[in-house]
Amino acid sequence: MANLQAFTSWIADYAATVTEQADYLTDLDRAIGDADHGSNMRRGMTRAAELAGAEEFTGIDTYLKKVGMILVSNVGGASGPLYGTFFLRMAGAFAEVEDAGVEEVGKGLRAGVEGILARGKAEVGDKTMYDAWAPALEAFDTAAGSGSDLAGALAAAAEAAAKGRDETEGLVARKGRASYLGERSRGHIDPGATSSTLLLESAARTLA
């Protein structure tokens, strides 16, 4: 079960992870984008991680909503609206929930990813973050359906996300700035799929 404290640990852990991986994320973005994904995510997540110490939160939903707003206001680029919308929509799934189990977290992730889809209008195979999220959600639900607890379902989701991320290397981008490269976008891992996988790996470390 994950309570508010677990969710604040998740955000703190992810902030530390993107800070540590900022240069790598920026390098991936340099190859097929505009070399700012790492610095943007580091800036936004650092602000989001400062929230827990600066304000009192009463619920998981109000906390995640504020995280989403901070990301919308501080990340910029496409990642700001996409990650911001993810947390804003996810927040909606935790109204009145104090301890989130596998079912609640599953609903939250699905709501968040639906937000990403509504904002970004991507499909599987477009070489975007959705190529990590789609298999991750499926793996989460399969694990949950066969009786896994939250830890097991998140581990399965993170593993599937990593596989989806690796498969973006062979794809030609059809959305986002990488799409301008056409065929030349092939052979590079998508930065958004990479940061999304890091978010799920971080969830597997902290939420369960």
Place this chain on the structure above:
Amino acid sequence: MKKLINDPADVVVEALRGMAAAHPDRLRVDLEHKVVYRKDPIRQGKVGLISGGGSGHEPMHGGLVGLGMLDAACAGEVFTSPVPDQMMAATKEVDGGAGVLHIVKNYTGDVMNFEMAAEMAAAEAGTEVQSVVVDDDVAVQDSLYTAGRRGVGTTVLLEKIVGAAAEEGRSLAECAELAHKVNGNGRSMGMALTSCTVPAAGKPTFDLAEDEMEVGIGIHGEPGRQRLPLAPAKDVAAMLVEPILADLDFTGDAGAIVMMNGMGGTPLIELYLMYAEVAAILEKSGVTVARCLVGNYITSLEMAGCSVTVLKADDDLVGLWDAPVNTPGLRWGV
């Protein structure tokens, strides 16, 4: 990295501080929201014009704020879209009762952030907002299955022309219609001789050998569609102009408005040399140049290279082009 900066994290705010210091007669700058405004509040009944985007393209957009052009420009981090809070603040500030037009370049991040801002402004303040998304870059093909063509040089011409229309009192609907028309009639193509370095990244976005050039680049240091051996200026001009002419018929009595734009690191002597080549190709193709602009207007930091924009004109567009403008980046008729 060799740049005239202090801390890479402070580049945008410190540059805005410089704009405020340099142009106190014409501009005021909200450093908290990173928005450049005209010095005087908006005239009641005038449509408010807002643009914005990543920084690093100066003078666009902050240097294009002033009489006859933009009312506000939202500055993002270098090559990163501004965030909805900035566009919200600007939208409320320049709402003179006639509504606000958002001029957005077609990049996924810019479009999403402006969309969120328009949704929030409608919900919170009830301001009427319309948007035009500029997508004029002929280097991007196959736009049906991609993010579409990028917004580049036509943005500058559009901000001038629609700015003049708003100044003479046209309505929000008329300004939006005019903006769509300018976007539909404008085409651009760019090339790079060198890459550029985003201050926060500290190294060049791509590597180009001494004898190579990148054709079909955008304005964010992103690589283009083709890497080719360096060629003489007249061949480069043909590589830029021919795809533009193949995309739209520019022959007509009113001719075209042409911009020969530098990417930031190319001297004017080369831009004028290139303009001579471009003008010769246009003349041979039966395109009359009604007006032209040569210089650095939509740049990509210190990148060497250039872009060509051709806008099919009519009497209305040329009239609006000639109307007075007084901004740090463009000034005539005043």
